[in-house]
Amino acid sequence: MVDTRVTLSGIELSNPVIPASGTFGFGQEFRDYYDINILGTFSFKGTTGEERFGNDTPRIAECTAGMLNAVGLQNPGVEHVITHELPQLATFFHKPVMANVNGFSIEEYVRVAAMLDAQPAVGWLEVNISCPNVHGGGMAFGTSAENAAAVTRAVKAATHKPVYVKLSPNVTDIVSIAKACEDAGADGLSLINTLLGMRISLRTQKPILANTMGGFSGPAIFPIALRMVYQVARAVKVPVIGMGGVTTAEDVLEMMLAGATAVQVGAANLVNPLACKEIIEALPQAMEKYGIQTLTDIFGGAWK
Amino acid sequence: MVDTRVTLSGIELSNPVIPASGTFGFGQEFRDYYDINILGTFSFKGTTGEERFGNDTPRIAECTAGMLNAVGLQNPGVEHVITHELPQLATFFHKPVMANVNGFSIEEYVRVAAMLDAQPAVGWLEVNISCPNVHGGGMAFGTSAENAAAVTRAVKAATHKPVYVKLSPNVTDIVSIAKACEDAGADGLSLINTLLGMRISLRTQKPILANTMGGFSGPAIFPIALRMVYQVARAVKVPVIGMGGVTTAEDVLEMMLAGATAVQVGAANLVNPLACKEIIEALPQAMEKYGIQTLTDIFGGAWK
Amino acid sequence: MQYTVTENRALTAQVFRLTLMGDTRTFTHPGQFAQVQVPGFYLRRPLSVYDWQPAEAGSMTLVYKVLGEGTRALAGIPKGAVLDVLPGLGNGFQPELAQAAKAKAPLLIGGGIGTPPLYGLCKALLRDGQTPAVVLGFGTAEEVILQDDFAALGVPVYVTTLDGSAGRKGFVTDAAETLAGSFDYVYTCGPEPMLKAVYGLCQRHDVDGQFSFEERMACGFGACMGCSCHTKYGSKRICKDGPVLLKEEIIW
């Protein structure tokens, strides 16, 4: 029997597979497809201080081996998440959940984080400083080391649970931003969020997305994500949650060899609601194929 | 009859399709497959001051819908290009060619550019400040606006032919770098070069590329390239040559709607030596399908 | 879930009829849709169910138009091939809500490729003892589909074409207008400008109805918020809370 357990800031996961924020809602929609308690955990939909409708539609465009989304952080607001989504979730998910924290100002990040920090169901805060789909906020924090550090510091001061900062890949030097977050007290890092991309309709000759540009994710971005996970994991001491295009158990192993402690799965959930279940089931076999007994053994293997 | 002609800095091309540097050698290898005079032009292999072997092998890794290369600017050196490759080329290619200029210092860029500028067969200089596969040079110029401008200024001062600066996509803000090059005198911009990526072998648990990381190209990167072309073309007045994942005539049209004046095709040539021929042949039909009479009419259509 | 293609044939130059064998038990309402994975494409294609036999070894029929690359590829899939499909998505038409409103003589208005889901609906309404009539609108005669299918159900079918090459010349609403008074409820599916015109028709004649919408989707089962729209009762996901909206909640 192989051992698929990993630990994120003191909380043990039965396996490293975590549905990524924005692709799993608050878990509800996947109940029809499988018992989501088999997951390591999941990261719930990005939550802001107030309810948001998000961007106009179309919000989705197809790409070769991937997709664009410009949802723009649609969510019911942190109050509603606490009063409705989390109690609901507690009826069918019995593990600590990862809370994806968003804001348009440091004050908003702090408020949302503090409120979610107080929820017993929440195991970790994942502070998203990298959403490319909102104007005048989000992304700006993720593309500067100083701003990233400022958000991290403020959230850490207001919370007790482990804080994972989610980094943007749309930067020249992700390592310096990662280090700034680590120095500011981040307990871990999540990467990557979506790459900024675009598609144009030949029929209308205009951008397909109402928002013009959107976040690019799916298997197409895997080599970029893997590179960034490798670079960051080597440079920091805190755990890294790797993501970007992960679709198979082999992808999970490759991410962990690059230095990821756990792995998130995003777009794959949308095209195949059973994606995470299939990855979790395939993982032991893939480990055996490559002679891996204990998953934590391969952590960072590619650079050690 | 539709009109596929475009003009790059005063030189008319019969069509906008240009094989990208590094994927077409000096034209020789494609002669077995078709008469390359049907091309708009082509950009020859990145040339440096001295002969280079490049990086160790493996230099190639496969990805979903794309590939990594870490060739590392293998080339016979500018002298040999001038004394052997260009005379050879003149025997079977009768159009101005695009010279891809590389260097590890501003002096080297200037020297290589000046020597190629003096060649009658050369129509344009494409100054590559963005190769991700060489240490201690190349990339560094492409990730800072000041350095990019400095290379541009120096090359412009030493040459007479139109200078296109080839930009790196591995940056936070490609528009500011593009503008810096324009302000420094660039006659046009080429984008994008490859994205920095990586793959790890599950068999060896080590990076597949001997160089660890490599440049990611192919259809997977198209939405990122298109977004950058859109952003840059809207922000500058000089022509933009768009590239990154272009594989079909439809991709060419999408790039031009984003604001590209001409379009380069890279990795597609490697998996299908007839790629550019097929694109050129399909272009008139694709134009008719979308009601386009004159190709230049759609230039920047998505932002106009 | 895996489904075997038992039929994939052209009805017109652009429209195909696709029948798939497999587990169809998750379909509960006409107007629901399936997410069809076309090999070689990343996202699934949402296609409404035209009709289905609900069973573990059941079957479903979809009628689709070749619009872009994905549906073009779908048209090339041979009989016997296996497709990955998510069935039973969305709310579908809910005649039970119309019955609560005591409707007896509904008018079904379909435009172009919005016509197929009305077929399953029509059968359901007949089973419920209602007396539906059908108005179908197309561009030209060559594009007319499913007229015979509805006729075979024994319901009155009124066809309109924009160029008058078949049926009455004009819009579906022109035909529906002449039927005013004879129907007490509307079910409709078609391009958004048509839905808006039908909404106007309902307003003018004070008739309630159910409207089926389209939106670009990623998941199709409510997880991504890709397909949200505003309604009078807050935001809804076209894929999960729709594609059918009640007239009263639509903001126009």
Added chain:
Amino acid sequence: MQYTVTENRALTAQVFRLTLMGDTRTFTHPGQFAQVQVPGFYLRRPLSVYDWQPAEAGSMTLVYKVLGEGTRALAGIPKGAVLDVLPGLGNGFQPELAQAAKAKAPLLIGGGIGTPPLYGLCKALLRDGQTPAVVLGFGTAEEVILQDDFAALGVPVYVTTLDGSAGRKGFVTDAAETLAGSFDYVYTCGPEPMLKAVYGLCQRHDVDGQFSFEERMACGFGACMGCSCHTKYGSKRICKDGPVLLKEEIIW
């Protein structure tokens, strides 16, 4: 170029024999290779030609081992399917150069999946009136391939396995060593450590030879510089200037 699969059958648990019909006129030498597009994968897979009938409506046979995802998918391609293949790539073995060296009794040394290209070579050498012998090395008896094919050509075949489960136990060079004196030239293809050992054998016995190399490739026809190696005569592309290098140019 398009080729129809006329055969794709297992020789062992991992090794398959693939025959393709189509234009094979660009093959001129044994040891050349083809770039096979496996549907769903971005890069082509380089596979050596085992044998071929050169004609516009010709055929080629490739023998390949399932190593990773691409070759696994290739093994699932049915008879009758059409594959996109670039044929006639690389220099191949050049017996004409050996003849210039007056070689008459060449030894062909194949290791594992390096064995196939030696079959076409062996036939060519026999046609040229030479008297080749063949040494084939594998891991275990279950992995042995093509022994009968060579035997049917009437040449002496010596098999070695690492575990001794078939033929002589040991390396190909152990077997070749016992034949020293009986051969005046070496052609070899196999994993690089084996090639290096064969190089040592040649050095010890002052025999010249031709060595076929592998490298990760993108294009396979000389355009990308993905497959370069150093030789005594400068850098060469394994795909275009190779895959066969002459012993004298190899740097070891």
